[in-house]
Amino acid sequence: MLAGGVGGSRFVRGVREECARRWPDGEGGTEASVTVVVNTGDDIWLSGVRLMPDFDSLLYSLAGVNDTERGWGRAGETERVAAELREWGVGWPWFTLGDLDLGTHLARTAWLREGLTPSQITERLQQRWPLGVRLLPATDTEVDTHVRVADPEASDPEASDAETRGKREMHFQEWWTRYHATLPALAFRQQNIADARPAPGVAEAIADADLVLVAPSNPVVSIGTILAVPGMREALAATTAPVVGVSPIIGGKVVRGMADACLPAIGVETSAEAVGRHYGFRRDGGLLDAWLVDETDAAAAGSLTADGLLAASAPLWMHDLDRSADLAGAAIDLGTAGRSA
Numbered sequence: 001m002l003a004g005g006v007g008g009s010r011f012v013r014g015v016r017e018e019c020a021r022r023w024p025d026g027e028g029g030t031e032a033s034v035t036v037v038v039n040t041g042d043d044i045w046l047s048g049v050r051l052m053p054d055f056d057s058l059l060y061s062l063a064g065v066n067d068t069e070r071g072w073g074r075a076g077e078t079e080r081v082a083a084e085l086r087e088w089g090v091g092w093p094w095f096t097l098g099d100l101d102l103g104t105h106l107a108r109t110a111w112l113r114e115g116l117t118p119s120q121i122t123e124r125l126q127q128r129w130p131l132g133v134r135l136l137p138a139t140d141t142e143v144d145t146h147v148r149v150a151d152p153e154a155s156d157p158e159a160s161d162a163e164t165r166g167k168r169e170m171h172f173q174e175w176w177t178r179y180h181a182t183l184p185a186l187a188f189r190q191q192n193i194a195d196a197r198p199a200p201g202v203a204e205a206i207a208d209a210d211l212v213l214v215a216p217s218n219p220v221v222s223i224g225t226i227l228a229v230p231g232m233r234e235a236l237a238a239t240t241a242p243v244v245g246v247s248p249i250i251g252g253k254v255v256r257g258m259a260d261a262c263l264p265a266i267g268v269e270t271s272a273e274a275v276g277r278h279y280g281f282r283r284d285g286g287l288l289d290a291w292l293v294d295e296t297d298a299a300a301a302g303s304l305t306a307d308g309l310l311a312a313s314a315p316l317w318m319h320d321l322d323r324s325a326d327l328a329g330a331a332i333d334l335g336t337a338g339r340s341a
């Protein structure tokens, strides 16, 4: 499965639940083996520590130690260290690091300093709780996403170059957290992306899969970053497993997050059909064998089907674990249909 952290967590928990329903192993787990290839484009160095927000969201959520009310971070979190950092003028005052969360970042940074790779570290972090799925970072290379934004205040009177006037670039986390994606995004750029390779185990997991699911995550900064890693698209094109995507857009609106602020930068409309066509179908050299949209977007599925593509509709709202599992079941069924088609 390919996933980001927010929509990704809910969907992955649904997949784990649905696998336990369909293929129980008698101990409350499942015989199915689920591997999640996690977006690393949101990662950042901040206050001297390495953050991997999507990986940590998945880790905390699958472990059941996440803050379900805020939708991010650890349950029972305190912010004493963040208050001290603010006094020292270290880090970003608008980006609060919780104390428990900082423990994870400190451990990760200590292991990085010891020479471990991000995939070795994520493996270590997963040993603390039985997650029931395996999480792999998409790549071990630091591919932090930067956003080029339109900002009239960035006008540098000295700048003679129309290309740079009224524009500036910032880390994705600053755009997302400080500006809540309100500065119009012109482009997204992942640092070092040309030198990146899929992390160890990623290409093998895709090659050996019976089914590949694309979570209803942000198509630009989460799934888009995973797909931008050189070698990833080739691995997905080569697998014999059906690739089934789930739309992150319902009725022309984002389910959560701010994908609608990202899609215009890549010239894609905020609609279930447009995102499906943007991923493209394997028949035409794209990503998908099948695309799952919400029932309210049944017309989009009809329009894709009329073009000879496999698409279906099902309830996509993941209000609770049961509904997330039902959605995962619909995606698995669509994959089975894709395989026999």
Ligand SMILES: C[C@H](OP(=O)(O)O)C(=O)O
Binding pocket: 003, 004, 005, 006, 007, 008, 009, 054, 216, 217, 218, 219, 222, 223, 255, 256, 257, 258, 259
């Ligand atoms: C909702 C979506 O979640 P993610 O891509 O982190 O899974 C997003 O943040 O736009």
